[in-house]
Amino acid sequence: xxxxxxxxxxxxxxxxxxxxxxxxxxxxxxxxxxxxxxxxxxxxxxxxxxxxxxxxxxxxxxxxxxxxxxxxxxxxxxxxxxxxxxxxxxxxxxxxxxxxxxxxxxxxxxxxxxxxxxxxxxxxxxxxxxxxxxxxxxxxxxxxxxxxxxxxxxxxxxxxxxxxxxxxxxxxxxxxxxxxxxxxxxxxxxxxxxxxxxxxxxxxxxxxxxxxxxxxxxxxxxxxxxxxxxxxxxxxxxxxxxxxxxxxxxxxxxxxxxxxxxxxxxxxxxxxxxxxxxxxxxxxxxxxxxxxxxxxxxxxxxxxxxxxxxxxxxxxxxxxxxxxxxxxxxxxxxxxxxxxxxxxxxxxxxxxxxxxxxxxxxxxxxxxxxxxxxxxxxxxxxxxxxxxxxxxxxxxxxxxxxxxxxxxxxxxxxxxxxxxxxxxxxxxxxxxxxxxxxxxxxxxxxxxxxxx
Ligand SMILES: Cc1cc2nc3c(=O)[nH]c(=O)nc-3n(C[C@H](O)[C@H](O)[C@H](O)COP(=O)(O)OP(=O)(O)OC[C@H]3O[C@@H](n4cnc5c(N)ncnc54)[C@H](O)[C@@H]3O)c2cc1C
Numbered sequence: 001x002x003x004x005x006x007x008x009x010x011x012x013x014x015x016x017x018x019x020x021x022x023x024x025x026x027x028x029x030x031x032x033x034x035x036x037x038x039x040x041x042x043x044x045x046x047x048x049x050x051x052x053x054x055x056x057x058x059x060x061x062x063x064x065x066x067x068x069x070x071x072x073x074x075x076x077x078x079x080x081x082x083x084x085x086x087x088x089x090x091x092x093x094x095x096x097x098x099x100x101x102x103x104x105x106x107x108x109x110x111x112x113x114x115x116x117x118x119x120x121x122x123x124x125x126x127x128x129x130x131x132x133x134x135x136x137x138x139x140x141x142x143x144x145x146x147x148x149x150x151x152x153x154x155x156x157x158x159x160x161x162x163x164x165x166x167x168x169x170x171x172x173x174x175x176x177x178x179x180x181x182x183x184x185x186x187x188x189x190x191x192x193x194x195x196x197x198x199x200x201x202x203x204x205x206x207x208x209x210x211x212x213x214x215x216x217x218x219x220x221x222x223x224x225x226x227x228x229x230x231x232x233x234x235x236x237x238x239x240x241x242x243x244x245x246x247x248x249x250x251x252x253x254x255x256x257x258x259x260x261x262x263x264x265x266x267x268x269x270x271x272x273x274x275x276x277x278x279x280x281x282x283x284x285x286x287x288x289x290x291x292x293x294x295x296x297x298x299x300x301x302x303x304x305x306x307x308x309x310x311x312x313x314x315x316x317x318x319x320x321x322x323x324x325x326x327x328x329x330x331x332x333x334x335x336x337x338x339x340x341x342x343x344x345x346x347x348x349x350x351x352x353x354x355x356x357x358x359x360x361x362x363x364x365x366x367x368x369x370x371x372x373x374x375x376x377x378x379x380x381x382x383x384x385x386x387x388x389x390x391x392x393x394x395x396x397x398x399x400x401x402x403x404x405x406x407x408x409x410x411x412x413x414x415x416x417x418x419x420x421x422x423x424x425x426x427x428x429x430x431x432x433x434x435x436x437x438x439x440x441x442x443x444x445x446x447x448x449x450x451x452x
Contacts, residue, residue, distance in 0.1 A: 019177055021186045025051045025156065027421050028175045028189035030163040033061020034407045035391025036195030037146045038086040038414030039421070042446065044153035046422030051187050052155050053178055055162040056325060059146035061197060063407050064139040065325030067225035069266055069273055070123060071137065071407045077130035077364025079109040082357040082371060085448035087411040090145055091135050099141035101267040107131045121237060123264050128364045136267040158187070163196060165204035166387070172430075173205045173387040191386045191421050191431065195414060198283060199332030199393035207381035207389075208335035212398065213282070219330030219402040221277035222288070224296035227320040228304065233269035236313030250310055259303035271320065274303060283328040292326060329392075329405060336395025337432060338377035345400050350451050351375035353436035355416035357449055358409055373451065374404065376436055379417050385430040390417035412448065419443055 006013040029040045032054030040052040062068045071091065074083040081088070094100035103125050107115055110131045119125035124134035150157050161180045166173050167188060175188035194201040202209045213220040240247050251261035263272040276296060281288035300322065307314040338351070345358070348370025356374040363369035378395040379388050389395070390413045392405035419442050424431045440450055 017184075019184055019186045021188055023051060023156070023187045025049045025187065025189050026425050027051070027191050027193065028053065028187050029193045029195055029418070030176050030201055031061070031194065031196035031391070032059040032146070032157075032159075033195060033197055033391060033410070034063050035197070035410040035414035035417070036061070036193070037150060038411045039193050039195055039390050039418035040155045041086060041149050041153045042415045042418030043421050044155045045446075046419060046442070048422045048425055050153075050155045050418075051158065051189065052150060053158045053161045053163055053176065053187065055160070057159050058143045059150065060139065060143050062325065062327060064143045064146075065323060066327050067139060067227060067273055067321070067323040068327070068407065069137055069139050070134065070264065072124040072134040073359055073361050073406060074133035074135070074408050075108055076359030076369075076371070077109060077127050077132055080449075081105070081108065081133050082359045082449055083133075083408040083412060085412060085443065085446055086415045087408045088447065090142065090149070090411070091137070093145045093148070094135075094137050094141055097141050097145070099138040099267065100135050101137070102133060102135040103131045105133070108133055121265065127362065130364055132359075136265060138267055163200055166192060166201040166206075168204075168206055168384075171206075171383075172385045173201075176201065191388070191425055193388045193390055193417050193421060194393070195390045195417075197331065197392050198328060199334060199389060202332055202334055202381075202389065202393065205381075205384055205387050207384045207387060209332040209393070210335060211284075211332050213330055214398045215279065217330070217398060217402040218277065219398075219405060221279050221329060222281045222283060222292045223276050223278060223327030223329070224292055224300075224323055225273055225275055225327055226300050226322040227266070227271055227273050228263070228307070228314070228317050229271045229320040230317045231270050231272060232313040232316070234313075236311065239312040254303065254306050257302050257306065258299045259306055260299060261303075263307075274300070283331045289326055297322065330398075330401060332393050333398070333401055334378075334389040334393055334395040335382050336378050336389070337380045337382055338375050338395060340374060340378045340394070340396040340400050340404075342397055342399040342403075345372035345403070348372065351377075353377055353439070354451060355379075355439065355443060356409060356412035357451060358404060361403060372404075374409070374413065376416060376420060376434070376439060379413060379420070380432045385432070388417045388421060388431050390414045415446065415448060416443060419446065
């Protein structure tokens with residue numbers, strides 16, 4: 001029998017209902033993007049019975065469905081790669097499939113003119129005249145790589161499963177209630193990791209967060225990336241290099257028409273991805289999300305038409321696809337045991353509990369531009385137990401979040417969160433009690449790079 005809903009003004013009172021617990025595990029990771037996949041794999045490899053829930057039908061989040069197809073800033077002008085571990089493993093696996101393009105590892109730090117010449121057409125393969133590690137890749141292949149890693153690690157994967165709220169018990173989080181085609185169900189866990197990027201569980205978990213988006217920062221903009229293929233790369237590159245002035249005039253003209261001139265190289269010379277920055281639309285407002293989906297496509301057509309008519313190399317091109325997943329750069333930020341600040345990042349403050357090393361983004365590493373460091377405490381909520389946050393909603397000020405929400409750093413945070421969860425579960429302790437020296441030792445054993 002159907003139940004009636006009580007209505008008071010514009011509020012409906014949903015009748016209480018029973019929720020079936022379909023699974024109990026040690027760890028529930030919600031969100032299968034770069035951070036969530038890394039967290040689930042790390043935990044499962046450390047012997048933890050792990051469930052990973054993802055709202056869409058594939059893994060990878062922005063790095064696949066969002067068509068963000070560049071893993072940048074893994075090193076900064078020396079032969080040292082600051083981002084290794086799970087992120088490097090993903091790239092090695094992509095290499096085996098012929099699906100990644102990056103500088104040769106033995107070229108890192110080189111400043112030789114012929115080598116620089118070779119790499120400078122690619123986005124972020126060089127920094128201040130030296131070779132650095134950045135990777136362009138095929139997003140479909142990354143979905144497959146992530147599936148393999150999840151399966152091989154023995155993670156229980158639930159796709160098409162939208163985490164609706166955290167299950168709480170006193171001051172602890174005990175899993176998630178989620179919606180899927182099977183209805184509203186629960187999966188319980190002794191420990192839960194929010195890797196949804198938007199921090200979707202933080203509020204219902206009872207943890208604290210900062211939801212303010214600074215309109216002056218890149219991360220306050222939404223995006224709908226699209227790819228264009230069958231480009232004559234030689235004609236396009238030649239035009240850009242030899243007729244820079246005309247290219248810039250055309251870019252301005254396109255902006256005035258409402259189009260998007262930023263088209264970045266991919267792992268194939270005949271495919272480019274068009275990035276865009278849509279201001280004044282909020283990632284947690286469904287009407288704004290709808291507006292972006294509809295209106296960016298209109299401007300995509302303007303862009304495509306303009307390129308085809310005016311830009312050499314695009315005459316026989318076609319639109320391959322638009323991102324199946326709307327591009328969200330910033331959202332809720334956890335209030336954690338430590339809020340990483342821009343001053344700390346910029347000054348190169350090494351935290352006792354460092355779990356990731358961040359090379360400078362636009363400079364070679366030097367005394368003036370030192371590496372930055374992310375502490376484990378930025379993944380641990382100040383309130384609530386048995387709960388961690390990994391990925392772009394880590395605890396940081398707005399500027400730091402804007403700089404560090406990149407894929408390689410989110411993977412590193414995920415690997416650390418999953419490993420910390422394994423230590424906590426094994427020792428029967430809450431995550432904030434995890435001994436950072438043990439965590440760092442395990443991360444090093446798993447191939448991560450940390451300060452010596
Ligand atoms: C247009 C654009 C361009 C960018 N350019 C770059 C770039 O060039 N290089 C770079 O490194 N970074 C770039 N970034 C940033 C980077 O892509 C993201 O910050 C990064 O992917 C964050 O990883 P994550 O795992 O924290 O979150 P996400 O990638 O957002 O993954 C979160 C996952 O959780 C899932 N999820 C969300 N909510 C729920 C829920 N309630 N229940 C279940 N599952 C859920 C999502 O479907 C997704 O799979 C860009 C971002 C955008 C939007």
